[in-house]
Amino acid sequence: MTAAETTAQPTDAQPADGTAPAPALALPTIALLGAGAMGRAILSGLLAPTVEVDGPIRVTNRSAARAAELDGTPGVTASATDGDPEANRRAVAGARVVLVAVKPSMVVDLLDEIADALEPGAVVVSVAAGVTVATFEEHLPSSVSVVRSMPNTPAVVGRAVTGISAGTRSSDDDLALVRRLFETVGTVVEVPESQLDALSTISGSGPAYVYLLIESLTEAAVQKGFTDAQAAELVNGTFAGAAELLVASGKTPTELRIQVTSPKGTTERAVAVLQEAGLPELFGRATDAALARARELAAG
Numbered sequence: 288m289t290a291a292e293t294t295a296q297p298t299d300a301q302p303a304d305g306t307a308p309a310p311a312l313a314l315p316t317i318a319l320l321g322a323g324a325m326g327r328a329i330l331s332g333l334l335a336p337t338v339e340v341d342g343p344i345r346v347t348n349r350s351a352a353r354a355a356e357l358d359g360t361p362g363v364t365a366s367a368t369d370g371d372p373e374a375n376r377r378a379v380a381g382a383r384v385v386l387v388a389v390k391p392s393m394v395v396d397l398l399d400e401i402a403d404a405l406e407p408g409a410v411v412v413s414v415a416a417g418v419t420v421a422t423f424e425e426h427l428p429s430s431v432s433v434v435r436s437m438p439n440t441p442a443v444v445g446r447a448v449t450g451i452s453a454g455t456r457s458s459d460d461d462l463a464l465v466r467r468l469f470e471t472v473g474t475v476v477e478v479p480e481s482q483l484d485a486l487s488t489i490s491g492s493g494p495a496y497v498y499l500l501i502e503s504l505t506e507a508a509v510q511k512g513f514t515d516a517q518a519a520e521l522v523n524g525t526f527a528g529a530a531e532l533l534v535a536s537g538k539t540p541t542e543l544r545i546q547v548t549s550p551k552g553t554t555e556r557a558v559a560v561l562q563e564a565g566l567p568e569l570f571g572r573a574t575d576a577a578l579a580r581a582r583e584l585a586a587g
């Protein structure tokens with residue numbers, strides 16, 4: 288199931304026995320504009336039982352169907368913007384944090400729509416790829432601050448890696464607040480804005496690269512005669528196990544690859560094919576292409 292297909296729900300931070308732990312983290316009033324794949328992934332972290340948000344999270348989305356689905360979620364009020372031109376303005380009025388999670392091409396129109404409804408002192412948090420702090424600040428009053436972020440979809444299971452960058456008007460407290468917010472869905476790395484697009488090409492897009500590798504190896508398994516179900520079990524299990532071993536062992540990926548690669552054995556032949564085909568360089572080119580696209584998005 289992709290993040291886009293999930294509905295917002297508490298992350299696996301919830302204890303298995305169903306008992307509610309004491310809220311460990313208090314967050315102020317939040318508006319979330321755009322409940323697509325990323326917006327809902329973040330929402331799932333904010334709805335964890337360990338998080339206490341001041342008042343319901345005000346969510347908006349273009350389609351009425353998605354808004355209606357989310358409106359039934361405890362801790363959320365959701366409105367559709369289709370047919371209700373005031374929905375975003377109502378959502379941001381009085382909110383201390385405003386998360387902007389619409390497509391990059393829609394950001395500027397959205398900012399112009401909400402600018403004079405924002406609470407002075409609000410922190411506007413962007414997750415939009417490419418769109419710069421300067422663009423945000425240009426379209427918003429000087430009484431609000433901007434923080435740019437780049438999360439990734441493992442937020443749905445509380446395992447996001449999120450980059451955050453301060454805007455020119457954001458205080459240390461604003462940045463700390465945004466860090467706490469994203470820590471509800473995983474880990475947070477603070478970088479200067481000049482590095483955020485590069486970070487996006489690695490961790491923002493990274494889950495897609497991993498899934499493409501999984502798809503490719505699965506195809507090879509099916510070509511070798513395994514059923515789809517067997518291929519998925521072999522490949523998904525191998526990726527999950529390898530990633531867990533990487534984290535648990537504290538070893539580098541190179542050390543772990545060498546462990547698998549018996550001298551003159553079978554893996555050595557396979558790895559040689561991948562290296563001769565230029566797999567490492569391909570990732571350099573792929574991330575360069577993503578970076579170029581981020582710059583196009585920044586230009587509008």
Ligand SMILES: NC(=O)C1=CN([C@@H]2O[C@H](COP(=O)(O)OP(=O)(O)OC[C@H]3O[C@@H](n4cnc5c(N)ncnc54)[C@H](O)[C@@H]3O)[C@@H](O)[C@H]2O)C=CC1
Pocket residue numbers: 291320321322323324325326347348349350368375388389390391393397414415416437438439440491
């Ligand atoms: N999908 C991903 O892995 C990541 C996405 N992002 C960023 O997150 C943002 C959203 O991306 P996705 O969730 O993938 O796109 P999406 O298309 O799944 O979601 C965008 C949502 O915004 C809603 N929307 C459109 N106009 C609106 C408006 N005026 N007011 C309120 N809601 C509105 C749409 O109905 C839609 O549900 C983008 O800016 C993207 O760059 C950032 C990191 C990772």
Ligand SMILES: O=C(O)[C@@H]1CCC=N1
Pocket residue numbers: 416487491492
């Ligand atoms: O593909 C995109 O533009 C967004 C940003 C990083 C991941 N998804």
